[in-house]
Amino acid sequence: MPARAATPLRHGEEPTDPSSQPTYGLLGKDLAMFSEAGFDMDKIHLKRNAPVAQLYEDAIKYEGAVIAASGALINFSGKKTGRSPKDKRIVYEETSKDDVWWGAINIQMDEHTFEINRERAIDYLNTRDNVYVFDGFAGWDPKYRIKVRVIASRAYHALFMHNMLIRPTAKELEEFGTPDFTIYNAGQFPANRFTAGMTSQTSVEVNFKRREMVILGTEYAGEMKKGIFSVMHYLQPVKFGNLSLHSSANQGPDGDVSLFFGLSGTGKTTLSADPRRSLIGDDEHVWSDNGVFNIEGGCYAKCVGLDAEKEPAIFNAVRFGSILENVTYDYATREPNYEDTGITENTRCAYPIEYIDNAKIPCMANEQPKNVIYLTCDAFGVLPPVSLLDSNQAQYWFLSGYTSKTPGTEDGIAEPTPTFSTCFGAPFIILHPSRYASMLAKKMEAAGTRCWLINTGWVGGAFGTGKRCPLKYTRAIVDAVHSGELSNAQFKETPVFGLKVPTKIEGIPDDVLNPEAAWSDKKAYQQTLEKLAGMFNKAFERYATECSPEVVAAGPKL
Numbered sequence: 001m002p003a004r005a006a007t008p009l010r011h012g013e014e015p016t017d018p019s020s021q022p023t024y025g026l027l028g029k030d031l032a033m034f035s036e037a038g039f040d041m042d043k044i045h046l047k048r049n050a051p052v053a054q055l056y057e058d059a060i061k062y063e064g065a066v067i068a069a070s071g072a073l074i075n076f077s078g079k080k081t082g083r084s085p086k087d088k089r090i091v092y093e094e095t096s097k098d099d100v101w102w103g104a105i106n107i108q109m110d111e112h113t114f115e116i117n118r119e120r121a122i123d124y125l126n127t128r129d130n131v132y133v134f135d136g137f138a139g140w141d142p143k144y145r146i147k148v149r150v151i152a153s154r155a156y157h158a159l160f161m162h163n164m165l166i167r168p169t170a171k172e173l174e175e176f177g178t179p180d181f182t183i184y185n186a187g188q189f190p191a192n193r194f195t196a197g198m199t200s201q202t203s204v205e206v207n208f209k210r211r212e213m214v215i216l217g218t219e220y221a222g223e224m225k226k227g228i229f230s231v232m233h234y235l236q237p238v239k240f241g242n243l244s245l246h247s248s249a250n251q252g253p254d255g256d257v258s259l260f261f262g263l264s265g266t267g268k269t270t271l272s273a274d275p276r277r278s279l280i281g282d283d284e285h286v287w288s289d290n291g292v293f294n295i296e297g298g299c300y301a302k303c304v305g306l307d308a309e310k311e312p313a314i315f316n317a318v319r320f321g322s323i324l325e326n327v328t329y330d331y332a333t334r335e336p337n338y339e340d341t342g343i344t345e346n347t348r349c350a351y352p353i354e355y356i357d358n359a360k361i362p363c364m365a366n367e368q369p370k371n372v373i374y375l376t377c378d379a380f381g382v383l384p385p386v387s388l389l390d391s392n393q394a395q396y397w398f399l400s401g402y403t404s405k406t407p408g409t410e411d412g413i414a415e416p417t418p419t420f421s422t423c424f425g426a427p428f429i430i431l432h433p434s435r436y437a438s439m440l441a442k443k444m445e446a447a448g449t450r451c452w453l454i455n456t457g458w459v460g461g462a463f464g465t466g467k468r469c470p471l472k473y474t475r476a477i478v479d480a481v482h483s484g485e486l487s488n489a490q491f492k493e494t495p496v497f498g499l500k501v502p503t504k505i506e507g508i509p510d511d512v513l514n515p516e517a518a519w520s521d522k523k524a525y526q527q528t529l530e531k532l533a534g535m536f537n538k539a540f541e542r543y544a545t546e547c548s549p550e551v552v553a554a555g556p557k558l
């Protein structure tokens, strides 16, 4: 943070020294950029990289935020409490059009419509007294990081990105210059449904040529973090030849790195917070020639059922500076109520990564990953809790991206819903999935990385009859991967999916390890297994022409 006024102020007094103003460091040329973009600099009050305490004050004064007993800021995102993937669009323009995988994930928007929405966002921001700017970095490796500017109408959004981006030092802030990417967040204001191509009042759009993103009609803060992730899914492979990953990462005391891939809600954050290992990051990483680096400066953990005993590292990160999103609280004590899903199941806490005691800062490791763990949340309850994948299976499962969507993270999902989310993060990929998959296969082969499939979903029956695999068992499995116990285990191959399952793991009951034994109705088990295999085969058809016959053959056999 830059230095502020030396003279203490009395209550209600305004500072007179201009360098103590929150626009500090944004002078001359930098300020001119705002005028050129259309901001009315005579009217709006820009607060750039404002201190956390001031963002608290503003969020409380203008947005109805409250302070939780632990000091975290409780905020509400309004109508939208999860991402809106159907309202996310990519601008069709000549610099990126041949690289983008166009379709239902990357929906086209024309350049003119982008201009209209961008203007609408800036016009809205001009009606506000306070406009918040946060300048920070995405990517911990200085060689590959980008400079990101966030311009938002809500203090809560500025604080969110303060936590989620990498916070610049005072010197870096002073020398920031022109950002590589800018987000205009006017989420409080709707898109105009009569604008060509708009199908609702919500619009989230990325323009690679202008290096800008515009948000209208949603105040869910996760859109900003995942917007930057999409940008990295384009820039890292195309500009730098690096692989971007929807994964968490941690490092053991001997330096070994593990990546945990998985769609939302499968356990990336929960399982990477491990007292025996240092945390590199919980959600977005890049695998480069140097090793692995985190894209973000913070974590965004699910809070539903958050418990001090089961997830102490995350529980203790809920303190001054953290944002609790859409969590209700006890009016008398200001204690958050993590059990209440009245607003949404997708309650979240955004905190700077240093709030996790054993975070590795800077968040990068100059090591190639030793273990890759695919997390899948199988709502059918037929996949074993752990299996070892060979190289062809590793590619097959990555392209398939089988899991269940968990309630709330996306608009309209009310119960665990099976899905094939390619690369374990379909909503965020920009290039054709096979480009990420072949990079991953090459990197794993070169580094001799082992690949594990862990089912954090249902055991002993499908959703409705079985139960979710107890966290303590999944943790014991992850420990067995890291201790080497699993590499030395005996394996048995399962029918249909051909997965190699360890015959024994210390501390895990046999009927948990073997799903067939866990189901009381064996016939129902077999039928469910075959039903899932059929879904796999159908879902894989679209990739069959893109990969080798060995990879296609790594799928289930009916």
Ligand SMILES: Nc1ncnc2c1ncn2[C@@H]1O[C@H](COP(=O)(O)OP(=O)(O)OP(=O)(O)O)[C@@H](O)[C@H]1O
Residues within 6 Å of the ligand: 262, 263, 264, 265, 266, 267, 268, 269, 270, 271, 282, 283, 300, 301, 302, 303, 304, 409, 456, 457, 468, 469, 470, 471, 472, 474
């Ligand atoms: N066996 C299990 N393994 C992992 N998580 C479990 C398990 N059983 C229950 N859970 C719960 O599932 C949720 C996993 O969420 P987590 O935040 O780790 O997801 P994520 O993969 O990081 O998703 P996102 O990308 O949305 O951040 C947590 O609320 C955790 O308590």
Ligand SMILES: O=C([O-])CC(=O)C(=O)O
Residues within 6 Å of the ligand: 082, 083, 222, 223, 226, 263, 264, 283, 300, 409
């Ligand atoms: O993006 C979000 O809202 C949260 C998240 O990490 C995901 O969904 O993968």
Ligand SMILES: [Ca+2]
Residues within 6 Å of the ligand: 268, 269, 270, 282, 283, 300, 301, 302
């Ligand atoms: Ca997470």
Ligand SMILES: [Mn+2]
Residues within 6 Å of the ligand: 246, 263, 264, 283
């Ligand atoms: Mn995520």
